[in-house]
Amino acid sequence: MGRFWAIFFSLAAVVTVGFTAIGAEYWWFPGDGHAHTTLGKKIDDLFYLILIIVAVTYIGTHIVLGYVLWRGAEIRKDEKVWFSHGSHALEVIWTIVPSGILLFIALYQMDVWRNYRVKAYFPKKTAAVAEVTARQFEWRIRYPARGKTLQPRPQPDDIYTVNDIRVPAGQPVSISLRSDDVQHAIFVPELRVKQDAVPGLVIPVWFEVTETGTYDMVCAELCGWGHYKMKARVIATSEEDFEAWKINAAKEQFYDGVPATPDAVAAKADEK
Amino acid sequence: MSTVTPDVGHPGAGGHDHDSHGHHGHGHAEPSPLSLLWQLPTFSCDHKVIGMQFLITTLMMLMVGGALALGVRWQLAFPWERMPILGDTVFKGDGGQIAPETYTMLVTMHASVMIFLVIIPILAGAFGNFLIPLQIGADDMAFPLLNALSYWFMWPAIACFGASFFFGGGPAGGWTSYPLLSAIQQAAPGSGFAQTLWLIGLTLIGVSSMMGSVNYMTTIINMRAPGMTLFRMPLTIWSMFITAILQAFALPVLTAAGFMLVADRTLGTCFFIPSGIVVNNAAPTIGGGQPLLWQHLFWFYSHPAVYIMLLPAMGMVSDMLACMSRKPIFGYKPMVYSLAAIAGLGFIVWGHHMFTSGMNPALGMTFMVSTILIALPSAVKTFNWLGTMWGGRIQFNAVMLNCIAFVSMFIVGGLSGIFMAAVPVDIYIHDTYFIVAHFHYVLFGATLFGCFGAIQFWFPKMFGRMMNDKLGQLHFALTFIAFNCTFFPMHLLGVAGFPRRYADPYHFPYLEHLLPLNQFMTCAAIVMGFSQFLLLANFFGSMFFGKRCGRNPWNANGLEWTTPSPPGHGNFDIPPVCYHGPYEYSSPLCHDTDFLPQTEYVPLSQRQAVAQAGH
Numbered sequence: 001m002g003r004f005w006a007i008f009f010s011l012a013a014v015v016t017v018g019f020t021a022i023g024a025e026y027w028w029f030p031g032d033g034h035a036h037t038t039l040g041k042k043i044d045d046l047f048y049l050i051l052i053i054v055a056v057t058y059i060g061t062h063i064v065l066g067y068v069l070w071r072g073a074e075i076r077k078d079e080k081v082w083f084s085h086g087s088h089a090l091e092v093i094w095t096i097v098p099s100g101i102l103l104f105i106a107l108y109q110m111d112v113w114r115n116y117r118v119k120a121y122f123p124k125k126t127a128a129v130a131e132v133t134a135r136q137f138e139w140r141i142r143y144p145a146r147g148k149t150l151q152p153r154p155q156p157d158d159i160y161t162v163n164d165i166r167v168p169a170g171q172p173v174s175i176s177l178r179s180d181d182v183q184h185a186i187f188v189p190e191l192r193v194k195q196d197a198v199p200g201l202v203i204p205v206w207f208e209v210t211e212t213g214t215y216d217m218v219c220a221e222l223c224g225w226g227h228y229k230m231k232a233r234v235i236a237t238s239e240e241d242f243e244a245w246k247i248n249a250a251k252e253q254f255y256d257g258v259p260a261t262p263d264a265v266a267a268k269a270d271e272k
Numbered sequence: 273m274s275t276v277t278p279d280v281g282h283p284g285a286g287g288h289d290h291d292s293h294g295h296h297g298h299g300h301a302e303p304s305p306l307s308l309l310w311q312l313p314t315f316s317c318d319h320k321v322i323g324m325q326f327l328i329t330t331l332m333m334l335m336v337g338g339a340l341a342l343g344v345r346w347q348l349a350f351p352w353e354r355m356p357i358l359g360d361t362v363f364k365g366d367g368g369q370i371a372p373e374t375y376t377m378l379v380t381m382h383a384s385v386m387i388f389l390v391i392i393p394i395l396a397g398a399f400g401n402f403l404i405p406l407q408i409g410a411d412d413m414a415f416p417l418l419n420a421l422s423y424w425f426m427w428p429a430i431a432c433f434g435a436s437f438f439f440g441g442g443p444a445g446g447w448t449s450y451p452l453l454s455a456i457q458q459a460a461p462g463s464g465f466a467q468t469l470w471l472i473g474l475t476l477i478g479v480s481s482m483m484g485s486v487n488y489m490t491t492i493i494n495m496r497a498p499g500m501t502l503f504r505m506p507l508t509i510w511s512m513f514i515t516a517i518l519q520a521f522a523l524p525v526l527t528a529a530g531f532m533l534v535a536d537r538t539l540g541t542c543f544f545i546p547s548g549i550v551v552n553n554a555a556p557t558i559g560g561g562q563p564l565l566w567q568h569l570f571w572f573y574s575h576p577a578v579y580i581m582l583l584p585a586m587g588m589v590s591d592m593l594a595c596m597s598r599k600p601i602f603g604y605k606p607m608v609y610s611l612a613a614i615a616g617l618g619f620i621v622w623g624h625h626m627f628t629s630g631m632n633p634a635l636g637m638t639f640m641v642s643t644i645l646i647a648l649p650s651a652v653k654t655f656n657w658l659g660t661m662w663g664g665r666i667q668f669n670a671v672m673l674n675c676i677a678f679v680s681m682f683i684v685g686g687l688s689g690i691f692m693a694a695v696p697v698d699i700y701i702h703d704t705y706f707i708v709a710h711f712h713y714v715l716f717g718a719t720l721f722g723c724f725g726a727i728q729f730w731f732p733k734m735f736g737r738m739m740n741d742k743l744g745q746l747h748f749a750l751t752f753i754a755f756n757c758t759f760f761p762m763h764l765l766g767v768a769g770f771p772r773r774y775a776d777p778y779h780f781p782y783l784e785h786l787l788p789l790n791q792f793m794t795c796a797a798i799v800m801g802f803s804q805f806l807l808l809a810n811f812f813g814s815m816f817f818g819k820r821c822g823r824n825p826w827n828a829n830g831l832e833w834t835t836p837s838p839p840g841h842g843n844f845d846i847p848p849v850c851y852h853g854p855y856e857y858s859s860p861l862c863h864d865t866d867f868l869p870q871t872e873y874v875p876l877s878q879r880q881a882v883a884q885a886g887h
Contacts, residue, residue: 027764030782072666082663086603106644112696117633181551182453189769200546220703224460225373228774
């Protein structure tokens with residue numbers, strides 16, 4: 001029976017590793033599997049680095065576990081067990097080696113984190129494109145008028161959208177994240193962007209989308225019964241398309257039906 | 273007197289000493305096997321009865337928490353479909369469906385019940401109470417009445433949690449209860465009186481834990497038997513001691529935070545509420561507070577609490593592994609130091625729950641380094657467990673299987689923690705199912721498997737009968753397989769960006785393809801949930817029908833095995849004197865056996881000779 005259990009535990013490890021290897025074909029990072037921001041690519045690199053270290057450790061420890069169990073099952077009745085209270089040398093080795101690896105992991109991550117969150121290390125030419133305000137259960141986005149910069153307070157010529165965050169791709173952009181009521185969090189999986197929106201705080205988030213496209217955005221902090229339905233999108237377009245959208249959006253938003261000139265009145269009458 | 277060891281029962285001699293050696297020098301009659309059970313409904317101050325009360329209460333709560341979890345899993349596999357069994361009664365108003373606010377309630381209460389009414393009390397309350405006096409050779413706790421109160425304060429807490437279901441559908445702010453969702457009554461259906469009740473219940477649990485931890489510390493420091501030096505204590509006792517210290521220093525912070533949040537909700541203080549916020553058309557807040565303050569205070573307790581939920585299981589598993597491998601624990605002192613290191617570091621890592629919260633990014637760097645370093649003592653412990661089993665005569669019984677599972681699952685849970693400790697990677701996997709996988713591997717995979725092992729290991733001491741080993745192995749195999757089928761795929765869900773606490777994630781295009789995997793996981797979860805009835809059947813059935821056993825059915829070394837099974841009031845019929853550490857299995861000092869009870873006298877010269885032989 002002992003041998004059965006030794007195989008049982010080894011098999012569990014084999015199955016989990018195999019499941020990950022095969023399952024990664026079907027259930028892995030969303031979209032095409034690659035990050036679509038500059039920092040996101042670095043995050044992915046770090047993820048795979050840790051994955052390799054972790055996989056080696058997991059497989060190694062479970063080979064040892066399987067071997068130990070098999071030996072423990074094989075031991076004969078008259079055979080003496082290994083009477084030992086431990087080994088100082090081994091303790092030193094398995095303290096120093098993991099601590100070296102762990103410290104390396106910790107220090108190696110610092111740069112990416114610093115570039116992601118520390119304002120002084122944001123890219124120099126980051127354009128503040130919008131203010132995103134979360135509320136139960138939607139995202140309200142406020143853009144400055146074309147050619148103007150984002151102001152902390154709403155301006156009369158600001159452009160608004162709900163649940164669609166439009167940004168130009170190919171350049172670092174930042175959004176100011178706020179919350180109107182409870183805590184929320186933006187999470188754009190394909191862009192590897194996540195940040196809580198905390199009532200009372202305005203938090204800048206920057207990213208540089210590398211490929212144009214539409215990316216799903218979800219809320220990642222429990223915000224009430226409708227937490228699951230704060231469906232939104234980040235729409236990354238080329239710089240020209242972004243500007244063109246702004247012109248159109250402004251036209252639409254400020255259209256009041258009042259013709260601007262007598263000629264226009266005449267034209268409108270003709271249409272009818 | 274001190275050199276006399278009681279005639280302890282060996283396997284096969286079950287019941288022998290019970291009958292013929294019932295009366296030792298101190299006039300204790302051997303109590304009947306069910307003596308602890310009959311005392312359950314009494315206000316007993318006996319630590320064993322209190323331990324038993326905790327154990328049976330927490331086993332019941334485990335089933336409640338499990339049922340709530342199955343509700344969660346049902347919705348994730350078959351969203352909006354009529355819930356079987358409970359749908360037509362409990363959720364009748366919603367047409368048998370789980371409504372979104374009900375789903376968030378299920379998530380909240382599953383976590384709250386499992387953490388506060390199962391894991392914490394089963395470790396410190398049940399096993400801490402039962403084992404501490406027995407293993408250190410004391411006749412009871414230092415403060416028996418306080419001990420009884422620590423159990424009876426559980427009940428008002430259970431009542432508060434239970435009552436909260438009936439107000440606004442139950443608390444639904446998550447077990448972390450972040451403001452403002454939890455601070456403003458109008459924020460969600462469950463944010464009303466239910467949330468207040470939840471907070472009061474939490475505070476009462478805190479009071480219960482605090483009374484326990486004061487007691488454990490005092491008992492362990494003052495009431496050890498002669499010869500039971502600190503470094504002869506079983507690792508169970510070390511872990512309980514360190515856990516008690518953690519609790520005593522971390523809990524007041526949570527209690528204070530809880531009162532502050534109750535005050536915010538009912539008295540109009542604004543510790544956590546900023547100004548001018550309009551939530552769900554309530555009046556604008558007066559403000560001046562900061563929601564992040566709650567997160568800091570909450571995690572200042574709740575991160576150490578993660579170790580409160582793990583360390584005692586580590587200690588108990590160390591005891592069981594050594595006994596079932598018939599070998600001394602590998603590296604006893606490194607095991608103690610690593611326990612202490614985990615506890616010490618545990619106080620300075622709370623910020624890793626807040627990497628994406630918007631706190632000062634420099635803090636994120638500090639917390640990342642301390643968090644990654646806490647993997648080090650965990651690694652040392654794992655290697656020592658493997659070393660303990662190495663070259664041992666492994667007894668593949670249900671106890672050992674659960675302990676091996678503990679080690680194996682703790683490795684998974686520990687390794688997945690490294691992803692989250694690394695801040696940049698955590699940006700992506702924070703609040704996804706990756707974290708759900710991680711903490712279930714630690715709390716269920718490690719702690720609960722450790723508890724399953726411990727229940728079966730110490731059951732003979734509680735009832736003088738053995739639990740059925742075949743049934744135990746079946747329960748183990750089913751639980752282990754179903755557990756891995758339920759929780760391992762969650763790692764992949766997390767990588768796929770599957771968010772936590774979502775009543776219906778599948779209306780997002782990028783999550784649609786994850787439904788079949790979730791259905792598979794739910795089926796596994798149902799198997800896992802129903803497998804626990806095997807444990808209950810084995811536990812309660814063996815009380816009456818289990819094979820009778822003597823004092824020491826496992827041939828173990830600890831002081832608890834020199835007492836009658838179950839021990840009478842006052843525990844020891846012969847005051848124990850301790851001569852060895854608790855792990856002297858297969859020592860050259862043993863004669864025709866392979867164990868050396870802590871009470872067995874061996875002349876110093878012989879002990880020194882063995883020590884010098886370099887073992």
